[in-house]
Amino acid sequence: MPFAPGGEGFLGHNRDFREERLAMLDRFAASPEPVVRMRLPIPGFQAFVVNSPDTVQELLVEKAKSFDKSDMLRFTLRHLAGEGLFTSNGELWKRQRRLMAPLFAPKALDKYAEAMIASSRRVAARWADGQTLSLLHETTTLTMSIAGKTLFDADTFGEADEIGRALTVALEWTAWSAGRPLAMSHLMGRRVLRGLAPRAPGWARKPLADVIDRLQGPIVLFGERGRALAEAIELLDARVQRMIDDRRAALARGEAKEDLLSRLLDARDEDDGATMSDRQVRDEILTLFVAGHETTATGLAWTIYSLCKNPEVYAAVQREVDALEHDATTKDLGRLELCARVFKEALRLYPPVYIVGRDAQEPVTLGGYEIPPYSQVAYSAWALHRSPYHWPDPLRFDPDRFLPEREAKRHRYAWVPFGAGPRVCIGNHFAIMEAQLALAYMLRRARFDLLGDEEPDPSAATLRPRHGVQVKVRLRDALRAKVA
C-alpha cells in the first residue's frame, strides 16, 4: 500500500498531525489514492487513511462490524464522555442506541422546534444595533440553550458561559492529547496487557483486567492542562449530578417529563430489568450535550461566515427568509430549502468533525488492501470534501451542489460530515432543522457585516473558526427605520 504524502522525518505523520494538521489533510485531498498508510514512529503501531467515497463506504457501512470506535478517541474523551453513545462499543452501544433512537427520529423532531425558536429569539434579543459580536459565541450560546432545553428540559442559558468554558477546556484537552506519543505508548501498553491476559494465571486475571480497564483513559492528569481538565470535569460532573438528582426527585413526586433525561432514568434492561447507573446516565448526558451543541454551533458560525464572503448567496438566502410572513416554524421548513443547502455546503468546506477513526478488530480488506487487526483506520471529511476527484472546483462555496438533481449524480459517501452506517450521527436531522430555524430567525432579525477573515483552528475538538467570526450587527428593524 502506498504511504500517505508527507510524513518526512523521524516522527513521520505524527509530526504532521500535530504541527500542520490541515496542510497534511490538504495533501491527502490532492492524492488520488483510495487508501494510504501513515508513517509512524512507534513500532507495531499501524495506521491507515481511507481517502475515497468507495473506501469510506467499506469502512463505515459494508465492513462496519470489523471495526470499533478507536481506542485513541476513547482515550482522549474518557474523562468527558466515558462510555456514552459516541465512544461506547458492542452490546452497550447497541442497547443505548436502541433506547435513544426514537427521540431523534424525524417524526419526533417537531416537538423540539419551539425550543429552537425560543432560544433563537432570546439570543437575538440581546443584540444592539451596531454592536460587534463573535458569531461563534452567539451560536454556541444558542445551541447550548437548545440542547439543554430539548434534551433535558434544563435552562442552561444563564450558565452558558461557565459550562461553555468548562467544555472548551475539556474539548481542547481532547484535541491536544490525540496522537501524542504519551497517548500512543499508553495504548500500546494496554494492547500488550490484553495480549497477555488470556495466558495469565487465574489469580492474576481480575487485577490484570482492572489495569486494562483503567488504561482506557489517562491514569493521572499532569501539568497545567491536566489540572485545568480535572477542574472542568469536576464542574461538569457537579452540574450533571444536580440535574439527575432534581429529576429523580421530580419523578418520585410523579412529575413526569417527556425528555431524554427521564427516558434514561426510566430505562430498564430488557434481560434483567436493571436501571442505568448514575454514571452511565452522566456519560450519556455529557455526550449528547457536547455532541448536540458544539458541532452545530461551529457549523452555523461557518455558514454565516460563508454567506458574508459570498454576497450573492447571502442575498438569495435573505430573500428566502424574508418571504416568510412570520418567524419560521416547522411548517416552513419546506420553504427554507436554501437555508438547508447553505448549511450543508458549509459543513462540506468546514466539517466540524473532520477526522473520524476506527480500530480494526479482525483482518479485513479495504480498497483491496489487507488491514491487520488492531490497526487504526481513519477518514477525514475535510480531505474528502475538498478532493478535486469528487468535487468540481472544490474550494468554491456553492450551495447548488446540494440541489437534488446534483446530489443524485454524486457518490452517496462523497459528503460525510455526519459519518455513515450504523454509527451515523444520531442528531443529523435535529442539526439540520436547528440550523434552518436558527438561520431563518437570525437573518430576519439582523444583517451581519464581517470584520475580518477567518481560518479553521484544528486545536479544538471541532473545527472552529480561529477568531470566532467577528461581525458588526445591523438590526434590520433599525435599518428599515433609517430608510423610512
Ligand code: HEM
Ligand atoms: C452539524 C452538526 C453535527 C455534526 C457535524 C455531527 C457529526 C457527527 C459525526 C461525524 C458522527 C459520527 C462519528 C463516527 O462515526 O465515529 C456523529 C455521531 C454522533 N452525534 Fe453528531 N453531529 C452533529 C450534530 C449532532 C447533534 C445535534 C446531536 C444530538 C443532539 C449529535 C449526537 C451525536 C451522537 C450521540 C453520536 C454518536 C452516535 C453513535 O455512535 O451511535 N450530533 N456526529
